[in-house]
Amino acid sequence: MSRKKDRRHKAILDQLSVTPTMRVSRLAEVLEVTTETIRRDLEELAAQDLISRTYGGAMLRQPMEPVLSERHKALVDERAAIGRAAVPLLSDARVLMLGSGATTTQLAKRIAFEMNNITVIAHSFSVATALAFNPTIQIVMAPGVYHSGEGALHGAQTVRFLSDYSADWSVTGASAISPLGPSDALMEAGDVYATMLRQSARHMVLADHSKFDRMATARYSDWTDVDVLVSDARPQGPLARALQVAGVELRLVSV
Structure with a gap:
């Protein structure tokens, strides 16, 4: 992963830790990148089980609580x-x-x-x-x-x-x-x-x-x-x- 992408992924997670659910358009605006870039980032973060995709956006993945x-x-x-x-x-x-x-x-x-x-x-x-x-x-x-x-x-x-x-x-x-x-x-x-x-x-x-x-x-x-x-x-x-x-x-x- 490139340093730029790594920083962007961290920034997305930081944003979602403050506002747990955000739309693609808002994330793109805050991070000053295209919506296509944000969508790719969200797919990669979802593949790592760090977030859950929502319709038009994403939210932090809730931890599964063991008994x-x-x-x-x-x-x-x-x-x-x-x-x-x-x-x-x-x-x-x-x-x-x-x-x-x-x-x-x-x-x-x-x-x-x-x-x-x-x-x-x-x-x-x-x-x-x-x-x-x-x-x-x-x-x-x-x-x-x-x-x-x-x-x-x-x-x-x-x-x-x-x-x-x-x-x-x-x-x-x-x-x-x-x-x-x-x-x-x-x-x-x-x-x-x-x-x-x-x-x-x-x-x-x-x-x-x-x-x-x-x-x-x-x-x-x-x-x-x-x-x-x-x-x-x-x-x-x-x-x-x-x-x-x-x-x-x-x-x-x-x-």
């Missing part, structure tokens, strides 16, 4: 490091809300080891199981409809239940993060995470580098509502600028 049991096996060191780095930020909290996922389960393991005499409101069985090793932690489980792939409870009951509580911090993972905010592959999880965020004084997102510059189905927050992002790599380009503009504190971990 939780498979996610527990991937990027274990990175997720464990993210969990370790997140705990000190929560040291003054008395009440936490924790979302589901492999990285939040790693966080729950560290919380059980390092924190005492707190209340954690959860909707994930793997999170609750990890916390249960510490008898001083009170675990409050939200009710709802069980999702077997995620090992968590979702739905209207879950949202109503969480709405009756408040927390010092809420902490969630994400299937994807883009300049527009964190998102989840499950719409039901997105509803739960958005409620946790509304009911907490501060909010933290945990996401490893594989989630960068992607969009998933349910965006549950703007970056302006997120206080801290903990990750194993530094975001670049439009994502980095969006975090800076929103005033999100970035905590990086080394693995």
Whole structure:
């Protein structure tokens, strides 16, 4: 691939990370090339599974989210490091809300080891199981409809239940993060995470580098509502600028 084409492909992906769906004519205008050139570029990016073609344009390809049991096996060191780095930020909290996922389960393991005499409101069985090793932690489980792939409870009951509580911090993972905010592959999880965020004084997102510059189905927050992002790599380009503009504190971990 020529350097010019490589730069153009990167520019297209940057544009789509800010505006997830764009038409060929708009991309050609922004990049100052012909629509024929953009169409060829989009076909090549689609062949690499980086985008999906739409009628007259393209959108960022949404990542396929493996079931939780498979996610527990991937990027274990990175997720464990993210969990370790997140705990000190929560040291003054008395009440936490924790979302589901492999990285939040790693966080729950560290919380059980390092924190005492707190209340954690959860909707994930793997999170609750990890916390249960510490008898001083009170675990409050939200009710709802069980999702077997995620090992968590979702739905209207879950949202109503969480709405009756408040927390010092809420902490969630994400299937994807883009300049527009964190998102989840499950719409039901997105509803739960958005409620946790509304009911907490501060909010933290945990996401490893594989989630960068992607969009998933349910965006549950703007970056302006997120206080801290903990990750194993530094975001670049439009994502980095969006975090800076929103005033999100970035905590990086080394693995």
